[in-house]
Every structure is written in C-alpha cells, then in structure tokens.
Amino acid sequence: MNGVSLITGASRGIGRGIALELAKIGCDLVINCASNLPAAERTSADCLAAARAVGKTIRAEVCPANIGISADRLKLIEFARAQFGRLDLLVNNAGIAPEVRADILEATEESFDRLISVNVKGPYFLTQLAARWMIEQGRAGVSPVPFAPKIITITSISAYTASVNRGDYCVAKAALSMLTPLYAARLADHGINVYEIRPGIIATDMTGPVKEKYDRLIAEGLTPIKRWGTPEDVGRAVAAIARDLLPFSTGEVINVDGGFHIRRL
Ligand code: NAP
Numbered sequence: 001m002n003g004v005s006l007i008t009g010a011s012r013g014i015g016r017g018i019a020l021e022l023a024k025i026g027c028d029l030v031i032n033c034a035s036n037l038p039a040a041e042r043t044s045a046d047c048l049a050a051a052r053a054v055g056k057t058i059r060a061e062v063c064p065a066n067i068g069i070s071a072d073r074l075k076l077i078e079f080a081r082a083q084f085g086r087l088d089l090l091v092n093n094a095g096i097a098p099e100v101r102a103d104i105l106e107a108t109e110e111s112f113d114r115l116i117s118v119n120v121k122g123p124y125f126l127t128q129l130a131a132r133w134m135i136e137q138g139r140a141g142v143s144p145v146p147f148a149p150k151i152i153t154i155t156s157i158s159a160y161t162a163s164v165n166r167g168d169y170c171v172a173k174a175a176l177s178m179l180t181p182l183y184a185a186r187l188a189d190h191g192i193n194v195y196e197i198r199p200g201i202i203a204t205d206m207t208g209p210v211k212e213k214y215d216r217l218i219a220e221g222l223t224p225i226k227r228w229g230t231p232e233d234v235g236r237a238v239a240a241i242a243r244d245l246l247p248f249s250t251g252e253v254i255n256v257d258g259g260f261h262i263r264r265l
Pocket of ligand 1: 157
C-alpha cells in the first residue's frame with residue numbers, strides 16, 4: 001500500500017496510464033472523469049487487475065466531476081475523504097484541447113474561456129483544496145502508511161512551444177506551469193513536494209485527429225527519440241515520484257517528451 005492518489009481525467013489517455021502505473025505500486029486510487037463513466041469503470045477494473053497481477057490489493061473508486069466547476073472540485077475532494085480518509089498524491093492531469101484548431105487571428109473568446117476554466121482554474125483551485133487537506137492531515141498525523149504528500153501537474157510542451165492554431169491551449173498550459181513553483185514554495189514547510197510533468201506528443205484520443213501530421217514529423221526527426229510517447233511513459237514518471245524517489249526535489253519540471261525540448265543545431 002502506497003497511500004491514496006487522486007488522478008483527474010483518469011478514464012482515458014494519459015490519466016488512465018498514470019492510474020495503471022500507480023496501481024502496480026499499490027496505491028489506492030480515486031479515478032476522476034468528466035462524464036465518461038464506462039471508460040472510468042474500465043480503468044478502475046484494469047487497475048485492480050494490474051495490481052493483482054503483481055500480488056497487490058488496492059481499491060480504485062470512480063468519481064465523475066467537472067474540474068472546471070467549483071462545486072464539483074469540492075465534491076471530488078469530499079469523495080476522497082469519505083472513501084479513504086486520506087490523500088497522499090494529487091495528479092492534476094485532466095485537460096482539454098480546443099474544439100477547433102483555429103488561427104489566433106480568428107479564434108474565439110468562448111474557446112479561450114473554456115480552456116482557461118478547465119486547464120488552469122480547475123487544477124489551480126483543486127490544488128488549493130487538496131493542499132489544505134494535506135496540511136490538515138500532516139498536523140493530525142496519518143497512519144499506518146508514512147505520510148509524504150505530493151502534488152503533480154501534467155502540463156505540456158505547449159507551455160513553451162508556439163502553435164498558432166491553438167493559442168488558447170498554449171496560453172493555458174504556460175499559465176498552468178506557474179502552479180508548480182507557486183505551490184512548491186508555499187508547501188515545502190509542510191513537507192509537500194510539488195512537481196510538473198511536461199509530456200510531449202503522446203498517443204491518446206486528444207492527438208488522434210492529428211495522428212498523420214505527427215507521424216510524419218516524428219519520422220522526420222522532430223524528437224531525438226523517434227517514436228510517439230505513451231500514457232505508460234508518463235505514468236512511469238508519476239510512479240517514480242509517488243515512490244518517493246525524488247525527495248530533495250520540488251518545483252521541478254520533468255520532461256517526458258523523447259527529448260523534444262533539446263535545442264539542436
Ligand atoms: P484525453 O485522451 O482527451 O483524455 C482527457 C481526460 O480528461 C479524460 O479522462 C476526460 O474525461 C478528462 N476530462 C476532460 N475534461 C474534464 C473536466 N472538465 N473535468 C474532469 N475531467 C475531464 O487527453 P490526454 O491526451 O490523455 O491528455 C491528458 C492531459 O495531458 C491533458 O491535460 C493534456 O493537455 C495533457 N497533454 C497531452 C498530450 C498528448 O499528446 N496527448 C501532450 C501533452 C500534454 P472523460 O473521459 O469523461 O471525457
């Protein structure tokens with residue numbers, strides 16, 4: 001048993017990959033989704049099976065909640081409290097792409113507001129709720145598993161890469177990047193380490209519509225490691241943090257991008 005992890009957007013894609021890797025190291029899980037309950041239930045069942053396959057028994061409870069809505073964020077935290085009574089790891093993973101990739105000279109305010117609400121405001125205030133509860137738990141003393149709480153936020157290479165046909169997504173991810181230094185600085189005295197994981201091009205539903213474009217770019221050498229990333233790649237980085245392998249690092253950015261961020265000449 002490795003405590004309790006809450007993963008937003010764990011029904012599909014990267015969040016599901018994170019849940020599976022955390023299950024394998026024995027974490028109990030809160031599996032959040034926006035609305036796709038069948039996919040979330042599938043992730044839950046697959047996590048129980050993945051844990052069982054390595055001789056571990058875990059719980060994986062599903063809680064639908066829209067992280068862009070204040071009352072839903074509260075519901076999610078209260079669900080974790082009622083189900084498990086503790087929280088060791090929050091993974092801010094849920095995020096959305098614009099419905100249409102529109103040139104920044106044409107893109108709408110409506111799309112901008114939608115992305116800021118889910119990709120920035122959601123994780124920012126969910127982290128506030130989780131951090132308050134983690135501080136409370138630290139003061140009260142939590143047992144029997146040692147308490148070394150952590151917060152991980154999944155951003156993107158779009159935090160620093162200009163894609164002029166989805167500026168709202170880039171601006172949202174750049175803003176989200178500031179969450180980690182802020183909370184790392186604020187929470188260090190409480191023994192809470194905070195990390196950003198910055199994925200590159202990962203094969204999920206989100207990138208499905210642009211598969212051919214990225215297939216070509218990767219084949220042409222866009223990334224030093226010439227393959228698509230997988231949800232498992234991101235999940236393994238999260239599991240390393242959950243296992244407490246980076247205890248003297250906080251506010252850190254971990255690139256899981258096949259080397260995309262390396263400037264080359
Ligand atoms: P995905 O396949 O589209 O899955 C999105 C997940 O987030 C689903 O579980 C979805 O739930 C959930 N979700 C969406 N809106 C939500 C909301 N308002 N409240 C709660 N949950 C919500 O996306 P992905 O590719 O796995 O991306 C996951 C994260 O990684 C995102 O933050 C994304 O920006 C980031 N990222 C992705 C890539 C990539 O190449 N794929 C690269 C860098 C960063 P439902 O199933 O209920 O819809």
